[in-house]
Amino acid sequence: MRKEKGRALRAKRSEIGGITEKVRGPGITEQEEGAGINAKTERTGRKVRILQVTGGMNIGGAETMLMHLYRKIDRSRIQFDFVSFTTNKCHYDDEIKALGGRIFYVAPPNVSNPVRFVADMKDIIERYGPYHAVHAHTLFNSGLALLAARLAGVRTRICHSHNTQGDHGHIFIRKIYFILMRILIKLNATENVACTKAAGRFLFGEKSLMKGKVDILYNAVDLAPYKSVKIDEINDLKAKLGIGEGTLVLGHVGKFGEQKNHAFLVKLAEFLVGRGLDFKLVLIGEGDLRERIEKEVMDKGLDGYVKFLGVQRNIHLYMRMFDIFVFPSLYEGLGIVLIEAQAAGTPCVISDTIPDECDMGLGLIKKVSLGDSLDSWYEAIISSLKRERIPPEATTKAISENGYDLRTTVKTLYNIYGLQM
Numbered sequence: 001m002r003k004e005k006g007r008a009l010r011a012k013r014s015e016i017g018g019i020t021e022k023v024r025g026p027g028i029t030e031q032e033e034g035a036g037i038n039a040k041t042e043r044t045g046r047k048v049r050i051l052q053v054t055g056g057m058n059i060g061g062a063e064t065m066l067m068h069l070y071r072k073i074d075r076s077r078i079q080f081d082f083v084s085f086t087t088n089k090c091h092y093d094d095e096i097k098a099l100g101g102r103i104f105y106v107a108p109p110n111v112s113n114p115v116r117f118v119a120d121m122k123d124i125i126e127r128y129g130p131y132h133a134v135h136a137h138t139l140f141n142s143g144l145a146l147l148a149a150r151l152a153g154v155r156t157r158i159c160h161s162h163n164t165q166g167d168h169g170h171i172f173i174r175k176i177y178f179i180l181m182r183i184l185i186k187l188n189a190t191e192n193v194a195c196t197k198a199a200g201r202f203l204f205g206e207k208s209l210m211k212g213k214v215d216i217l218y219n220a221v222d223l224a225p226y227k228s229v230k231i232d233e234i235n236d237l238k239a240k241l242g243i244g245e246g247t248l249v250l251g252h253v254g255k256f257g258e259q260k261n262h263a264f265l266v267k268l269a270e271f272l273v274g275r276g277l278d279f280k281l282v283l284i285g286e287g288d289l290r291e292r293i294e295k296e297v298m299d300k301g302l303d304g305y306v307k308f309l310g311v312q313r314n315i316h317l318y319m320r321m322f323d324i325f326v327f328p329s330l331y332e333g334l335g336i337v338l339i340e341a342q343a344a345g346t347p348c349v350i351s352d353t354i355p356d357e358c359d360m361g362l363g364l365i366k367k368v369s370l371g372d373s374l375d376s377w378y379e380a381i382i383s384s385l386k387r388e389r390i391p392p393e394a395t396t397k398a399i400s401e402n403g404y405d406l407r408t409t410v411k412t413l414y415n416i417y418g419l420q421m
Contacts, residue, residue, distance in 0.1 A: 047076075050417065051125065051154075053083045053136040053145045055108070057092035059285070059311050060255055061336040062137050062162040065195075065219045067092055072410050075100055078419065081131075083124065083145070085109075085138075091311060102128065109141045111177045121148030133158060133417050139203065140177075143184025150188045156418060159189040160217070161203035164196075164355065165259075165331035191416055195219050198355040199333035215416055219336040220409035223396040225316040226343040234321050241282070241307060248279040250381070251322030251346075253315060253337045254329070256287025261351070264328045264370065266296050269305055271374040281306045281326075284318060319344035324381050327351065328370060334358055338365070339404050345395050347384035349377065360398045362390055 057063050070080050080101050084090065085108035093103060104124045109117040125131055125148065133156035134149035136142035146157045185203070192214045194200030200214035208214055243249060254260040262283070269281050283293075283306065290308065297306045312318060315337075319325065325341040327350040338358040341348050345364070352367040359365040366380045399405060414421050 048078045048132045048417075048419065049081060049129065050078065051081050051083060051129075051131045051134045051149075053121075053134065053138055053142070054085075055138055056084045056086040056088070057082060057090040057096060057103075058255075059091050061219060061332075061334070062160075062195075063092065065336055066137070067095070068220055068222050068406055069410060069413055070096070070099060070101070071222075072406050073413075078417075081128065083121070104128070109138075109144050111173055114144055117144050118148045118151070121145055122152045125149060125152035125154060129154075132156060132419075135160060137162060139163060140181035140185075143181040143188065146188035147184055156191065157189050158191040158193055158416065159185050159203070161192075161194040161199040161333065163331065163333040164198045164202045164353075191215065193217050193416060195334045196355045196357045198357070215412070217412055217416065218402075218404045218409055219334050219339065220404050220406045221336065221339045221343055221399065222406055223343055223399060225314075226320075226340075227392045227396055229316060229320045229344070229392070233317055237317055237321050241280075241309075243280050246278065248277060248385070249321055249323045250279055250281045251284070251318060251325050251341075252282070252327065253284040253318070253325075253340075254327075255285050256290040256293060258289070259330055259332075260285075260287075261328045261330050261370070262289060262293045263296070265326065266293060266300065266302065266306075268326070268328075268374055268377055269297075269302050270300055271378065273302065273305060275378060279305065282309060282318070282322065283307065284309050284312050284315070286311055315340060316344060319346055322346050324349055324384055326377075326381070327354070328377075329354060330370070332358075339399060343392075343395050343399055345390040345392065347387060349380045349384055360395075360402050360404070362395060362398050363387065364390070 052066060054063060054066070082096060082101060082103045084103055084105050087105055096103060106117060106120040106124070107113060121144070125134065129152070131154050134145065134154050135158040136145040137160045138145065139161065142159045146159060149157045192200065192204045192208060194203065194214050194216060195218065197209060197216065200209050200216065204214050252265060256262055265281065265283070272279055294308060297303055319341050322341070325346050325348045327335060327338060327348060329335065329351055330353060332354045335354055335358050338348055338350065338354070339360070342360045342362055342364050347364050347366065349366050349368060352369045354367070366384055368377050368380050411421060
């Protein structure tokens with residue numbers, strides 16, 4: 001009785017997008033709650049359920065990779081559910097529900113609420129499971145999610161590192177928090193997974209990596225769309241965007257956050273204008289810093305050179321339209337967009353902070369230090385333009401051979417989950 005009262009208190013309701021959802025603790029839609037969510041069928045073990053813990057399923061490297069895998073798995077046997085830390089509707093939410101997944105909300109974990117977070121996570125796992133595995137993608141905060149999974153009796157508990165740096169900040173308490181989270185991960189994760197060796201080294205340590213205690217799960221790309229792009233589609237897209245023939249198209253795809261370093265792109269655009277270059281810089285993505293970057297572009301009089309397109313679906317078309325993909329990130333676990341750019345045969349000028357594993361061996365990657373002059377970046381862009389575009393047959397073959405095709409990655413995922421294909 002006391003447990004039920006606690007659940008009721010946590011299940012405070014609010015209106016979100018016209019659908020009533022519980023916004024603390026078990027955040028399943030009221031429609032699903034009333035229908036019982038096919039509890040009998042779900043709990044018999046006939047369909048294996050995996051709980052994916054993410055911050056929210058908006059477009060991003062890890063989220064896009066996860067959706068590629070979700071579309072490819074045999075959903076008659078395996079289903080994904082998702083834990084989100086935001087009540088706002090995310091980009092992939094509708095598709096997740098259409099594919100049979102459920103989305104639960106819990107208040108995001110932080111220094112002030114670890115006990116509540118663990119209790120809410122445990123409640124979700126126990127009420128809507130059983131879950132074959134809990135797969136956490138939230139870097140240091142994964143430790144709390146996996147502790148909850150362990151307390152709920154989940155045997156397969158996966159910590160997945162997607163990055164080579166975290167937001168440590170300069171607050172002493174936060175640094176202590178991250179140290180404790182690393183300990184929790186070590187104690188509660190049964191499987192350590194990373195998108196690259198560098199990402200694995202960052203979260204799990206060099207010893208774990210060298211001892212083979214970290215599985216590498218490549219950020220796979222669906223290569224099919226890249227094989228069938230027509231030149232008419234590219235010309236139509238340029239016309240729609242008002243990009244003239246002969247204009248150099250520089251592209252970037254990424255969330256507007258500190259990590260992606262959009263401020264550097266603005267400085268680069270200003271430098272290229274000074275060089276008299278006829279170009280357009282196309283920025284795809286959303287994020288907290290978009291408004292600030294847009295203002296900076298306007299203040300510098302660059303609005304005729306920089307285009308903000310927000311979130312776009314047909315990324316393969318944009319990647320093919322770009323003459324050069326520019327990616328000056330401060331840090332990356334891998335940068336799945338670099339795999340997509342290479343699939344399109346597009347030369348990439350990138351920061352030297354990005355792991356070498358992003359290079360598919362096609363000669364399309366040119367690294368430049370963020371500490372180098374803007375003139376060095378300009379020279380890298382100009383020299384990259386001199387090479388002929390590689391045909392899609394060659395790019396997709398190289399990416400497949402490097403293990404970044406979906407078929408190979410899905411097989412690895414099944415192995416990590418301890419399941420048969």
